[in-house]
Amino acid sequence: MTEEPAYSPPAALLEALHSSRRPLLIAHLSPDGDAIGSLLAAGMMCWHLGKDPVLACQDRIPINLQFLPAQESIVDVVEDDDVDLVLALDCSDRSRLGGVYLPRRHGRLPLIVIDHHPTNDYFGQVNWVEPAACATAELVYDLGVALGVNLDADIATSLLTAIVTDTRGFTTFNTTPRSLRLAATLTEAGAPLGRILETAFNNRSYGVVRLWGRALESVELEDGVISVVNSKRMRTDLNGLIRAEGLVSFLLSANEARIAAVFTELPEGQVEVSLRARPGYDVATLALALGGGGHTLAAGFTMVGKLTEVRAQVVARLRQAALTTGT
Numbered sequence: 428m429t430e431e432p433a434y435s436p437p438a439a440l441l442e443a444l445h446s447s448r449r450p451l452l453i454a455h456l457s458p459d460g461d462a463i464g465s466l467l468a469a470g471m472m473c474w475h476l477g478k479d480p481v482l483a484c485q486d487r488i489p490i491n492l493q494f495l496p497a498q499e500s501i502v503d504v505v506e507d508d509d510v511d512l513v514l515a516l517d518c519s520d521r522s523r524l525g526g527v528y529l530p531r532r533h534g535r536l537p538l539i540v541i542d543h544h545p546t547n548d549y550f551g552q553v554n555w556v557e558p559a560a561c562a563t564a565e566l567v568y569d570l571g572v573a574l575g576v577n578l579d580a581d582i583a584t585s586l587l588t589a590i591v592t593d594t595r596g597f598t599t600f601n602t603t604p605r606s607l608r609l610a611a612t613l614t615e616a617g618a619p620l621g622r623i624l625e626t627a628f629n630n631r632s633y634g635v636v637r638l639w640g641r642a643l644e645s646v647e648l649e650d651g652v653i654s655v656v657n658s659k660r661m662r663t664d665l666n667g668l669i670r671a672e673g674l675v676s677f678l679l680s681a682n683e684a685r686i687a688a689v690f691t692e693l694p695e696g697q698v699e700v701s702l703r704a705r706p707g708y709d710v711a712t713l714a715l716a717l718g719g720g721g722h723t724l725a726a727g728f729t730m731v732g733k734l735t736e737v738r739a740q741v742v743a744r745l746r747q748a749a750l751t752t753g754t
């Protein structure tokens with residue numbers, strides 16, 4: 428079984444990639460399954476083509492993705508002066524590249540963007556952005572076809588993990604017939620669907636479970652907006668743990684909720700805001716207006732401020748969004 432390409436990489440992208448010997452491939456900070464899966468699959472495709480890529484991501488790979496093949500080759504510091512091209516994966520703006528992109532060194536190199544966020548601001552010289560794709564990995568699959576790379580089990584595992592996580596196990600509204608056909612193709616190529624689902628979703632530390640408990644103590648629901656805070660104080664005994672992974676989607680499962688928000692107090696005076704919405708509502712517009720981005724139903728941003736004040740301000744705007752939109 429094979430799946431026909433649905434999208435075609437721009438000729439300029441193929442040209443740039445063909446002439447690169449040592450591309451720097453970057454997945455976004457606070458990476459998720461699509462970022463890491465796309466990074467690994469693109470990296471392996473480069474290896475198949477005899478290239479010597481650098482795979483980079485500023486932040487730690489989440490525990491539920493640490494089973495992925497070749498993930499140990501991802502670096503969080505780029506010291507290499509030899510890279511000749513930058514390829515951004517699943518990043519909707521330049522800030523998402525994080526500290527592995529060094530403007531002074533990398534700014535003069537060609538920058539290629541492969542992404543599926545509707546809020547993408549086309550920050551590359553070549554931008555391949557397809558908002559209808561369920562995951563950036565869907566495009567990376569099509570890139571592999573265009574490059575004539577053989578779909579081995581490791582590439583298939585990376586791509587399927589990306590698709591499975593970005594569609595939350597084929598439950599999001601951007602899951603298409605093609606997402607399912609691709610999943611079948613990737614499974615046939617050797618990707619272990621059952622293991623991927625199990626590892627991606629039933630896999631969190633006891634610390635995260637305790638953090639969910641503490642954060643849930645702060646839950647509030649106003650005009651369909653459900654929210655919690657995740658404060659530094661809640662995490663003092665949790666060994667450097669920061670994010671209550673998965674909690675924002677859980678919040679949205681409350682019947683009364685239209686929009687869900689988790690406010691995470693970061694170490695240095697910033698608050699990370701993670702947003703989810705039910706179909707018919709939109710959280711991307713507010714996230715974009717506040718310096719972040721994402722998808723209509725899943726978006727986020729980080730802002731400077733005190734936890735309680737950021738929550739009050741943002742919830743007020745979300746209540747407006749929950750009252751004025753929706754079908």
Ligand code: 5GP
Binds near residue numbers: 520700
């Ligand atoms: P999450 O809540 O899972 O961290 O993010 C949900 C979605 O919003 C993802 O598609 C993610 O890439 C996007 N997102 C989250 N935070 C930011 C941000 O600060 N900037 C941008 N551009 N996108 C973000």
Ligand code: MN
Binds near residue numbers: 462517543563
């Ligand atoms: Mn994605």
